[in-house]
Amino acid sequence: MKQRILVAEDDGDIRSLLKLYLESEGFEVIAAGDGQAALEAAKAQEPDLAILDVMMPKMDGYQLIRALRERSDLPVIMLSAKSQDNDKILGLNLGADDYIAKPFNPLEVVARVRALLRRSGRTGAPALTAGDLALDTQACTLTKNGQPVPLTPTEYRILATLMRAPGRIFTKVQLYEAACGEYFESDDNTMMVHISKLREKIEDDPRRPTHIITVRGLGYKLEK
Secondary structure (H helix, E strand, O other): OOOEEEEEOOOHHHHHHHHHHHHHOOOEEEEEOOHHHHHHHHHHHOOOEEEEEOOOOOOOHHHHHHHHHOOOOOOEEEEEOOOOHHHHHHHHHOOOOEEEEOOOOHHHHHHHHHHHHHHHOOOOOOEEEEOOEEEEOOOOEEEEOOEEEOOOHHHHHHHHHHHHOOOOOEOHHHHHHHHHOOOOHHHOOHHHHHHHHHHHHHOOOOOOOOOEEEEOOOEEEEOO
């Protein structure tokens, strides 16, 4: 069965270009020209991944990802002409797994789609534990002291990478490639945002983390 990609983009030329490249790579594409139509398509057709433009009529990309996150953890790539760090950080904070600024190379978009899909189904040991955390790698769920903790797909993959090798130091690039695929220079701040959001969810005090530790000048590790 073909993997299904939702492309929400109000620019018809860009929408057609992405559809052409994705279909040529064997994906099924659901195209929507505004945020409301994209949300309805997501509810009706259950895509495997969504590519969302930020500036759209009826419902912009930020509103759309909020609505999607209320009901789904499907991988999301934000696509926008905005390249300021604040816009990128907002998208990631709302639950996006990746962010690509326009103009873009459609082959890069396809590569990122493939990487995100590949890593969204990663499996390993049935359960990984670290202190009060338990990660079920078959159900892709996290609990802390037995209570469920919601994670985005990227947050799950980052935490799974760290929990599979407690005590090992991972650089930002290594974590990004394990969770999102090929690293690009524009992704320099992305991992710090994901780590910050993870800490907000799993640490008793995110300002004084006891699970995910920063190793200054090197990267991050999960405390044994």
